[in-house]
Structure formats: structure tokens, C-alpha cells
Amino acid sequence: MSNLKPLKSALVWLAVLLGVALAMPNFLTKEQADALPSWLPHRQVALGLDLQGGSHFMLQASREDILAERLEAVTNDVGKALRDADIAYFGLSGEGQLISLRVRDRAKLPTARAALAPLMAPVETGGLVSDEVTELAFDSAEADDLIRLRLSDEGIDYRMSQALAQTMDVVRRRIAEVGVADPLIQRRGDDRLIVQVPGLADPQRLKDLLSQRARVSFQMLNVAVPVEQAVEAQPPAGSEVLYSFDDPPIPYLVEKTRLLSGEDFTAAQPDIDATSAEASVAIKLTPAATGRVAALQAKGADQKVAIILDDQVVAAPTLAAAVKGDTAIITADLPEEGATDLAALVRTGPLPATLTVVEERTVGPGVGDDAIGDGLKAGFIAAVAVAVSMIFFYGVFGIFAVAALAVNLILIIAALSLTGATLTLPGIAAIILTIGVAVDSNVLIYERIREEARGGQPLVQSVNKGFARAFSSLFDANLTMLIAGAILFYLGSGPVRGFAVTLAIGSFTTLFTAYTITRRIAKAWLRGWKAQHLPKGIRTGRFSDLDIRFMAIRNPVFIVMAALSVASVLLLASLGLNLGVDFKGGSIIELESKAGNVDIADLRVRLDELNLGEVQVQHLGSGNDVLVRVPSQEAGDNAEQTAIGVIRAELSDEYAFKRVEVVGPVVSGELTRAGTIGLAVSFAAILLYVWLRFEWRFALGAIIATLHDVLLTIGFLVITGIEFNLGSIAAVLTIVGYSLNDTVVIYDRIRENLGRYKKMPLSVLIDASINQTLSRTILTALTTVLALAALYLFGGGLIRSFSVTLLFGVIVGTISSIYIAGPILILFRKRTDHFQGGENSSGPGAGAAQTAKGSV
Structure with a gap:
């Protein structure tokens, strides 16, 4: 095996170099990255729409x-x-x-x-x-x-699948009409498309283009029967009554047979009449269609023809005015932009089925730039704070941890670049969270090394044993994070998926760098400096020397924590969560005034006059920015988009629309179900792993402690009124992983001590185990809190609620791993004789605790 060690080391450092090469283009401009030699990687991390601006639409075909x-x-x-x-x-x-x-x-x-x-x-x-x-x-x-x-249902499903494939082509052509390159168009389920368009300047125009089926046809008017008679009675065979776009609409009796339709059109362009300045659309016809119309015109050019768009009459000119040679002309009361869009619709062809925008998330380019700046600032501050803390507490070992953390971040960026995964704003939050949590791995290792060295072993053996004994805890911690990330990715959407991907990648890279990179750096230091003792800069021994009797006050603390859990349930039942648009439908609009500070009262009055329900308006950050919440319109997904269109028409001259999120009732119901299932499945999967990993009493204790943390976090969300959205689910699942990680580390030590000290009173043994891992608990909580605090203070408003939720959960999870997980074991000890020895089977508790500490 020793012959393989050089090969293993070479592979490890080769992986690091490869990561550096893959990550390097991200530190260059786009032009500089493209100018790199062909044998070097060029791909940069794909930024989500929330970082570069653009629109995300979910379209449902009818x-x-x-x-x-x-x-x-x-x-x-x-x-x-x-x-x-x-x-x-x-x-x-x-x-x-x-x-x-x-x-x-x-x-x-x-x-x-x-x-x-x-x-x-x-x-x-x-x-x-x-x-x-x-x-x-x-x-x-x-x-x-x-x-x-x-x-048959199967037949309709087959036709639906065909229609969706054709729809993707039409949608791609229509997006090209608004001048956007490289849109992302994906099928989602049996009847939906996901459309992501970066850098979109006018999302309303694109929505208008996508929501029109655009079936254009020319059909002859039936003048043999008065239209009033056809409306009141039955239209003649082969004819139907259609109405115009006018208000009130005008009925027309038209023949069902189409004189001209989409397959007869070869090109379309807007045209402006030089004399009347009226806009029209000129459509080139195929030779066969030209001949067909010419033959009909020969019989009487004054015949009337109806120009029909999606079963509504646009105009009813004479056949001579409607078709001139090989050109059909749509003349109507159209603005110039309307003629341009209608020509675009004719060019791109009709949609096989009507598309409804059931979900929209639009971010202006300026907001994306601000988000990147805020995220980088928060990440830099978090990294510096964590690095300073590690160097302060561990000296040269802290420098090793910082080096491993730097490699960790490089590998995360490299993995995102290599896989093409999209980095979103929650993804940046996941990276910052990884900074805090990854340090935990190094702390676990260093504390194990310190404890082994206290036993008098040579430093080389202490380092080897420290890494070996810490591996199971490292594996457990990162696996629970990976499980949460995988299920979030499967059930989530949009930015939540970005968070899940980054969290999962961080789990792999953290395990690799903490166990492999840090180990090689430490061994190189040992060989180079011939060190025989731990560096003097390690200051964490003072924590374990405190010898705190945690279990002495377990009963009152346990009762208080249990009462808070019950109170959280009662608050949830009575007040409920402040559900965001993700779960109850509706719209969120972030506006920026073009003329200085916003007059909130005036804006409320103007929005109330639109009759859109109880619209909420509040300041957001500076006096120029406001957040508008529009309730679900309860009349289908089209009603949600209509409401946004009405608000745009009312406010677009005075306000810039920085961010728009619209979730229709169908999608909100699906997100609610998916969120509930995601939480339940993630929770069950993680706890099942803990159950298999530990003896059942430990697993039950971990379950109860984690459930307590989730309940208190939900109670916190209820009391503060923080909006509960998809990001909140990501926060809760992260808290679950963090809390279990904390509990598992303490349980690992308790289980180890149970095998060593068979006659030690259980409460004393638990105290000893907690004290032995206290430095790790404090430092991990400290570094994670520092990272989250940086995210809260400097990460921008969009992820502030996310970070404060995590911050609360981390604090609660740290407390519960001591005062919920520990007492649960004692509670079960009183009911069974599973653990060897009793509360009074050994000497004084404090002495036993000191013996345990000194022996490890």
C-alpha cells in the first residue's frame, strides 16, 4: 500500500490543478477568457437570471x-x-x-x-x-x-406531445423576433415549457408575443343571410358568427372555409402608408394562394373578406383591398409597434395551442449587478471573518484550514463551470454557508488531533489518528447536506435548484479538501519542521477545560425548550405563516421611482383604483424603491398576467420595474405540494440515515432534537412575519442538516465513551462528551454565525430573510444538540437498562468527567 501513496498524492494535486484551470476563466473578463489558448478551459460559470437580469417564464399549453x-x-x-x-x-x-x-x-x-x-x-x-x-x-x-x-386519452397525450415540440420551435422563433440570443427552452411535464431569456429589456412585449396563438386567416363574408338573423337563430351550414375586437364587439357572418391561412404565407413585414401614416402588415403569398385569390377576384373584386386573428375579426375590407397581386394586406387601427408585432407573429407561424404564462420571475439587469456586488462583498467579508477566527484559535493549523478553504471555493467554482450548472443568488448564499460549515470539518479534525496529543502520543500518530477518527463525523455531516440538496433539486425550481446544486457540490468538495488537502498540508508541515509538539497558537483547550455540568440544569431547560416548541405549534395553528406568492399565488413587484422618493399614499390610491384586491405597498431600502404585493386574482392564470399588464400601463412612465414575480394558482398549488413533500421526504431520508447509522435510541434523540429546531424556526417565522417562500424551505432543510450534524458529532463522542467507561453515570458521561466536543461546537457555531451575519448585513435585501432564518436556526440547533439530544438519552435510560452501569455505579460525577477528559 505504501507504494501507492505517491500516486494518490499525485492524483490529489492533479485534481487541485485541474480545478484551478477550470476556475481560472471566471476571474477574467469574457473577452480575456475567449482569448485563452484553445487547450485551456474557456467556460465560465453560468449566471442565473437573478444575477444577470432577464426573465423566467413557465408556459402552459392548452x-x-x-x-x-x-x-x-x-x-x-x-x-x-x-x-x-x-x-x-x-x-x-x-x-x-x-x-x-x-x-x-x-x-x-x-x-x-x-x-x-x-x-x-x-x-x-x-x-x-x-x-x-x-x-x-x-x-x-x-x-x-x-x-x-x-x-382516447393516450391519443390526446400523443397529440399534446407533438404540439409541445412544435410549440418549442415557434417560441424560439418569436423570442428571436425581440432580438434575444441563446434563450433556454425546456419541456417540463406533459404540457409546459420553461423559457429563460437573459438580458430581456421588455418582458411584457415578449409575453404578449408568446400568449397569442396567432392563427391568421382570410375568410369570405356570407352576405346571403343577415348577420342579426344568424346571431338570433342558427348560422347557415358552412358558416359561423365571429366578433370583432371593438367595444362593443361587432358580429360578422363568415364562411368556415379559409381562403388564406398560415400555410399560404411566405413572409410578412410591417408597412406604413406614406399619406395616411396608418400602419399595416404586408404578407407575401405562395403562387398557389395568389392564383386562388386571383380567380375569385375575377368573379367580383368588391366581395367582402374577413381578416381573422385567433377567432376574432381584425378588419373586413373588400377582396380587392385585402389582396393586391401576391401580397395580402392587413389594414386595421394598429399602432406602429402593433403592426411590427403582428408581422412577427405571422412570420413565426401560429402556435399549435394557446400558451398561458403560469409563472413569471423577471429581474432587471441593474438588480442582477447589485446582487452580484452584494454577494461578492458578503462572501469576502465572511471569508475574512472565518479566516481570522481560525488563525486566532489554531495558529498555523488555522492557516492550513484557510488554505483548504480557498481550495474548496476554487473547486466549487470549477465544478459549476465544468457541469454548466447555473449559479443563482441563493447559490451564492450556499457558497457563503459552505464557508461557515466547511470550517467545521477542520475543527473536528484539529480537536481530535489535540485530544490525541494530550494522551502523550507522538505528534505524527496523533495527526494520523485525528484524521482517521474524525472521518465518520465528516462523512455523516456532509452526507446529510447532500441528501437535503438532492431532494431540494428534484422537487425545487429556479433559484432553489441553484441553492441545492451549490450545496451538494459544496458537500463533496468540503469532504475532499478537509480530509485530503488539509491532511497533506499537515503532513508536509510535520516533515518539513520536524515538529514533535502541537503549535503553541492553538487556543481551544480552554473550552474543554471549562468542565461545564450541562446536565445539572437539563430538566428546566428541557421544559422551556419543549414549551417553546408547543408554543410554536399553537402560533402556527392560530396565526399561520405569512405565505409568499410561491404558495398562495399572486404577484410581487419591485419598483424604483424615476423622480426621487416615492409617495406611498399616492401609490396606494392609484393601485386601489385598479380594483386588484388588497394591494400592499411598502418601502424597500432607499426612498426610491418600493415593494408591491398583489393578491391572487382568483380567476385563473391569465388574470394574474392581466393584473401585471394593468399595473405596467398605469406606472411604467414613472417607475422602473426592477423585479416581477408572478405565480398563478395552479403553480402555487403545485409548489405547496412539492414543498411539503420535499420537506417531509428530506426529513425522512436524513433521519433514516441517522437511524441506520446509530442505535435506535440515539436516532430517536436526533429526531426529537431536529424536530424541535424545525418547530422553533417555524415559530420564529410566524412571530416575525417573514415571508415563507421557496427560499424558506431551503433554509429549513439546511437547518435540519446543520442541527443533525451538531447532534451526530456529540452522539459519536457519547457512543465512543459508552464503550470506554461502562460504569460512569450517564449524565456525567454526557457532560464529559459535550465538554470534549465543546470547542468544536462553539467554533463551528461562531464561524457559521459570522458567515450568515455577513450574508444578512451585506448580501442585499433579496436574501436577507433567508439568512436571518438560517441564523436563528443555527443558534437554536446548537442549543438543542446539548439540551434536547442529551436529556433524551437520559430519559430513555430511566426506562430501560440498555446502557451498562447506573447513575450511582461509579464515583463522583466531576471526577469521572475529569478522568474521561484526561484519558482521551
Whole structure:
């Protein structure tokens, strides 16, 4: 094995060098990174929209549109099949997924069913694994007079999948129309798309383009019947009544047959009339369409034609005015920008189904720049504070820890660059949190080394044993963080996923750097300096020399903590959490006044006049910035977007929209379910690991202590009124991991001492174990609190509530690992004789504790 040590060391340092190379482009400008030699990495960390500005949309395609069009198409196919077979029928109609008809001659029922049988043929779905889908099937018995056919759910799903693939192409073309390159478009589920557009200057225009289906057609007017008669009675066969965009709308009787539609258009451009200054859209036609229109014009150019956009009449000019040669002209009361957008819609083609924006998160570029600056400032201050603390308490060993921490940060950046994972604002928070938590690994190791050295062993052996004995605790701590991060990534979305990815990467890099890098630096120091004793700069011994009798006051403290947990439950039941838009729907808008300080009273009055419900307005930071909360409109996802559009129209001249978050009722319900499941699954997975890792009494103690921390954190959120959103779930799960980490470290020492001191009173043994790990507990809490404090003070308003929640949870978790986890073991000891020895089976408690401390 000794022959492999040089190879292992070489691989470790090679990994570090590779990390430095991968991370290096991030410390250069984009131009400098692109200018690097081709054999060097060029990729920089992809910044989330909350850091570079842009918009995130979740679009839902209408299944009803697909079903309606499929129902109409199949109904027409049924009628044609029967006519081709010379079978008379009546009552052909479709509703929902059912199509029904009756055959006039009952004797021809078998023939009719045979004529319809080809429509039931399975369809090849294609793809890597070829499969067949039956879209249509008989829904009535052969002897029934009424023939019923049903569209299958599988068939609609297949058509929906096809439509979503086509929708992605149309969406990509429409985004290109607003001048944005490299959008991210992904499918999400069976009927949704995720669209992320960086650097978007006008999100409202893009939403308007994406939310219009844009089915443009030219259809002849039916003038044989007065339109009023068609409205009051039944439109003639082959015709339908459509209405204009006017207020009040004007009815038109139009023929269903389309004279011109999307497949007849080859190009479209906005056009401005030089004399009237009216905007119009000129559409180039295919030769076949040009010939078809010319033949109709020859019969009478004064015939009226309806220009239809998404089943509404835009205009009704004469055929001669509507089509001139090979160009169709849409003339309407359009502003210049409206003509430009309509031309863009015609060029990009119609959407297969209507898209609804069910979730929107838009951040202005200035906000992203501020977020990066605040995040870097908070990270720098946190790193400096942690480095100073480690060097102060550990001297040269502290310098080793700082070096390992620097490598840790470089490897995190390298991993983000290599994988293409997106760094979000919560991701920066995860890095800062990693700074605080990663130090815990070094503290665990150093305290083990210090304890081994106190036993009189040579320093080299003390270092080796310290690293070996600390590994299980290191592994447990980082695995619990990894579990929380993995489940957050699976169930989360957007920035929460960014937090989860960075947290998971940090778990790996922390374990690697703390155990591997720090070990090699320490061994190199031992060889170089021939050290025989620990450095004099280590000052943590004073903590373990305190010999605090924690368990002497366990009962009153336990009762107080339990009472606070019960109070948190009662507060949650009576007051409830201040749920954010993620969980109850609605909108959040961050505005910046263009003319100085905001008049809150005037802004409230103006927003109240829009009749959008109980709109809340509050100052945010400077006097120029305000936060507007708009309640859920309770009329579907379109209503949420309509409300944002109304607010933009009212305030856009005087305010800059820095940030917009809109969550529709469907998404908010899904996020609530996903958040609840995520918390439950993460909690269960972490605790299951602890249960398997420890004897069941320890596991139960860890469960109770962690549950206490979660309840107190929720109570804190209720009392403070901090908004509970997706970031809050990430904070709670991080607190779960931190609390368990703290408890596991103490339990590891208790379990070890139980094997060594079989006759020591349990309360004394627990006190000894806590004192032995007290320096680690204090230093880890201190460095984590310093990092979170920096995040709270300098990280910006967007993550302030996140960081203060974590700050509270870390403090509570530190206390509970002593005064909840410890007393639970004593409580179970009184009920069972599992632990060897009794409370009175050895000498005085203090002496036993000192013996334990001196022996380790």
C-alpha cells in the first residue's frame, strides 16, 4: 500500500490543478477568457437570471385547444368516410371526447362501422422506442342505433406531445423576433415549457408575443343571410358568427372555409402608408394562394373578406383591398409597434395551442449587478471573518484550514463551470454557508488531533489518528447536506435548484479538501519542521477545560425548550405563516421611482383604483424603491398576467420595474405540494440515515432534537412575519442538516465513551462528551454565525430573510444538540437498562468527567 501513496498524492494535486484551470476563466473578463489558448478551459460559470437580469417564464399549453381541434378534425373525417361509402347519416356531433351520429338505414350499420374502421388504425409514435397509439375507438355496441366513438386519452397525450415540440420551435422563433440570443427552452411535464431569456429589456412585449396563438386567416363574408338573423337563430351550414375586437364587439357572418391561412404565407413585414401614416402588415403569398385569390377576384373584386386573428375579426375590407397581386394586406387601427408585432407573429407561424404564462420571475439587469456586488462583498467579508477566527484559535493549523478553504471555493467554482450548472443568488448564499460549515470539518479534525496529543502520543500518530477518527463525523455531516440538496433539486425550481446544486457540490468538495488537502498540508508541515509538539497558537483547550455540568440544569431547560416548541405549534395553528406568492399565488413587484422618493399614499390610491384586491405597498431600502404585493386574482392564470399588464400601463412612465414575480394558482398549488413533500421526504431520508447509522435510541434523540429546531424556526417565522417562500424551505432543510450534524458529532463522542467507561453515570458521561466536543461546537457555531451575519448585513435585501432564518436556526440547533439530544438519552435510560452501569455505579460525577477528559 505504501507504494501507492505517491500516486494518490499525485492524483490529489492533479485534481487541485485541474480545478484551478477550470476556475481560472471566471476571474477574467469574457473577452480575456475567449482569448485563452484553445487547450485551456474557456467556460465560465453560468449566471442565473437573478444575477444577470432577464426573465423566467413557465408556459402552459392548452390541452383544451388540442382536444377541440382533434375533435373537429375527427368529426370531419367521420363524415367524409361515411359520404365516401355512400351511407346517409344525421346528428353528427362532437362533445368532449365523444363523437356520435345515427345512420338513416339501420341495415347499413355494419357497413358504416366497417367504413369507420380505418380511422381506428394505430399511429406510430416514432422516437427511440417505436410504439403505437390508438387515438379513436368505438364507444357503442355493434347493435346500437347510435354510433359513438371516443378519442382516447393516450391519443390526446400523443397529440399534446407533438404540439409541445412544435410549440418549442415557434417560441424560439418569436423570442428571436425581440432580438434575444441563446434563450433556454425546456419541456417540463406533459404540457409546459420553461423559457429563460437573459438580458430581456421588455418582458411584457415578449409575453404578449408568446400568449397569442396567432392563427391568421382570410375568410369570405356570407352576405346571403343577415348577420342579426344568424346571431338570433342558427348560422347557415358552412358558416359561423365571429366578433370583432371593438367595444362593443361587432358580429360578422363568415364562411368556415379559409381562403388564406398560415400555410399560404411566405413572409410578412410591417408597412406604413406614406399619406395616411396608418400602419399595416404586408404578407407575401405562395403562387398557389395568389392564383386562388386571383380567380375569385375575377368573379367580383368588391366581395367582402374577413381578416381573422385567433377567432376574432381584425378588419373586413373588400377582396380587392385585402389582396393586391401576391401580397395580402392587413389594414386595421394598429399602432406602429402593433403592426411590427403582428408581422412577427405571422412570420413565426401560429402556435399549435394557446400558451398561458403560469409563472413569471423577471429581474432587471441593474438588480442582477447589485446582487452580484452584494454577494461578492458578503462572501469576502465572511471569508475574512472565518479566516481570522481560525488563525486566532489554531495558529498555523488555522492557516492550513484557510488554505483548504480557498481550495474548496476554487473547486466549487470549477465544478459549476465544468457541469454548466447555473449559479443563482441563493447559490451564492450556499457558497457563503459552505464557508461557515466547511470550517467545521477542520475543527473536528484539529480537536481530535489535540485530544490525541494530550494522551502523550507522538505528534505524527496523533495527526494520523485525528484524521482517521474524525472521518465518520465528516462523512455523516456532509452526507446529510447532500441528501437535503438532492431532494431540494428534484422537487425545487429556479433559484432553489441553484441553492441545492451549490450545496451538494459544496458537500463533496468540503469532504475532499478537509480530509485530503488539509491532511497533506499537515503532513508536509510535520516533515518539513520536524515538529514533535502541537503549535503553541492553538487556543481551544480552554473550552474543554471549562468542565461545564450541562446536565445539572437539563430538566428546566428541557421544559422551556419543549414549551417553546408547543408554543410554536399553537402560533402556527392560530396565526399561520405569512405565505409568499410561491404558495398562495399572486404577484410581487419591485419598483424604483424615476423622480426621487416615492409617495406611498399616492401609490396606494392609484393601485386601489385598479380594483386588484388588497394591494400592499411598502418601502424597500432607499426612498426610491418600493415593494408591491398583489393578491391572487382568483380567476385563473391569465388574470394574474392581466393584473401585471394593468399595473405596467398605469406606472411604467414613472417607475422602473426592477423585479416581477408572478405565480398563478395552479403553480402555487403545485409548489405547496412539492414543498411539503420535499420537506417531509428530506426529513425522512436524513433521519433514516441517522437511524441506520446509530442505535435506535440515539436516532430517536436526533429526531426529537431536529424536530424541535424545525418547530422553533417555524415559530420564529410566524412571530416575525417573514415571508415563507421557496427560499424558506431551503433554509429549513439546511437547518435540519446543520442541527443533525451538531447532534451526530456529540452522539459519536457519547457512543465512543459508552464503550470506554461502562460504569460512569450517564449524565456525567454526557457532560464529559459535550465538554470534549465543546470547542468544536462553539467554533463551528461562531464561524457559521459570522458567515450568515455577513450574508444578512451585506448580501442585499433579496436574501436577507433567508439568512436571518438560517441564523436563528443555527443558534437554536446548537442549543438543542446539548439540551434536547442529551436529556433524551437520559430519559430513555430511566426506562430501560440498555446502557451498562447506573447513575450511582461509579464515583463522583466531576471526577469521572475529569478522568474521561484526561484519558482521551
